Amino acid sequence: MIKSNFFLVSSFLIFSMYSFGEIVYQFEDIAQEKRFYSLISEIRCPKCTSGSIASSDAPVSRDLKNKVYDLIIDGSSDDEIKKYVSDRFGNFSDYRPALEGANYILWFGPFIFLSLILIIFFFKRRAE
Amino acid sequence: MNKSLRFLIVLVPIIIFTFFANVLLIEEDEKFSKFNTKNFPSFELNDLNGIPVKYEYLDGIKLVNVWASWCITCLVEHPFLTKLSDANIQIVGLNYKDSNNKASAWLQKHGNPYIFSIYDPRGDLAFDLGVTGAPESYLVIDNQVVAHIQGEMTSKKWETIFYPLIKKASNET
Numbered sequence: 105m106i107k108s109n110f111f112l113v114s115s116f117l118i119f120s121m122y123s124f125g126e127i128v129y130q131f132e133d134i135a136q137e138k139r140f141y142s143l144i145s146e147i148r149c150p151k152c153t154s155g156s157i158a159s160s161d162a163p164v165s166r167d168l169k170n171k172v173y174d175l176i177i178d179g180s181s182d183d184e185i186k187k188y189v190s191d192r193f194g195n196f197s198d199y200r201p202a203l204e205g206a207n208y209i210l211w212f213g214p215f216i217f218l219s220l221i222l223i224i225f226f227f228k229r230r231a232e
Numbered sequence: 233m234n235k236s237l238r239f240l241i242v243l244v245p246i247i248i249f250t251f252f253a254n255v256l257l258i259e260e261d262e263k264f265s266k267f268n269t270k271n272f273p274s275f276e277l278n279d280l281n282g283i284p285v286k287y288e289y290l291d292g293i294k295l296v297n298v299w300a301s302w303c304i305t306c307l308v309e310h311p312f313l314t315k316l317s318d319a320n321i322q323i324v325g326l327n328y329k330d331s332n333n334k335a336s337a338w339l340q341k342h343g344n345p346y347i348f349s350i351y352d353p354r355g356d357l358a359f360d361l362g363v364t365g366a367p368e369s370y371l372v373i374d375n376q377v378v379a380h381i382q383g384e385m386t387s388k389k390w391e392t393i394f395y396p397l398i399k400k401a402s403n404e405t
Binding site (some may be wrong): 150152163164191193194224228231 | 240360365
């Protein structure tokens with residue numbers, strides 16, 4: 105009696121694990137796995153106000169993660185994967201925008217602003 | 233305190249304020265109007281009746297609308313799409329992550345504004361198009377995607393983004 109209950113309970117436990125299991129990605133080596141997790145934290149979820157696809161469970165983020173996984177297994181490089189995503193979802197998808205065009209303002213704007221303030225400060229003090 | 237510094241103290245906050253006001257108050261529509269034209273992705277899919285959809289079906293001026301029977305906002309924009317289709321706008325449906333039966337029943341119940349609907353149960357074509365959910369709409373002119381909006385198609389979005397592009401395209405031909 106106790107034994108049969110034991111089997112019943114343990115089978116419930118086993119099957120409940122299956123039904124709530126997250127998708128587990130299988131990689132060929134650790135390097136691939138590391139690349140996967142760094143990439144999904146650098147790709148912005150297109151459905152969210154702000155957040156990477158790693159942090160999002162939106163259907164489109166799940167699709168994106170699966171795609172990134174497939175591309176890594178197929179042997180695509182990080183840049184190729186990012187380009188693949190931004191070709192479809194726009195520059196918005198990349199948390200680290202490429203160094204080109206209007207993005208220069210994004211990258212260097214703060215530094216230019218900071219140096220301007222320092223220059224003004226410097227001249228002001230010299231004037232005094 | 234010298235004069236130019238006093239001037240700067242007034243000017244800099246004004247510049248910063250206008251900059252952020254500009255960024256924050258940018259209209260949703262305006263955000264979508266900046267769109268890089270791209271080719272409509274290639275696909276091998278059937279319509280809801282199981283007939284293969286050819287790439288050539290997307291030449292001319294087509295409004296591609298992403299919809300699904302589970303999508304509530306699709307029902308909200310449905311009357312507007314019907315109005316467009318009555319005005320001879322050719323609307324191609326992209327049935328997104330749906331089941332054929334439910335989709336067909338939905339069209340039977342609410343009416344069908346689409347000339348045909350591409351059946352994309354796994355969302356493969358939708359992914360290549362950059363669909364983030366339903367509803368979304370694309371303006372496709374001669375197999376080129378020229379505009380994209382997310383969310384409900386409203387008369388405002390139609391008139392400010394899609395209609396000018398259609399007018400321009402029909403003047404050129």
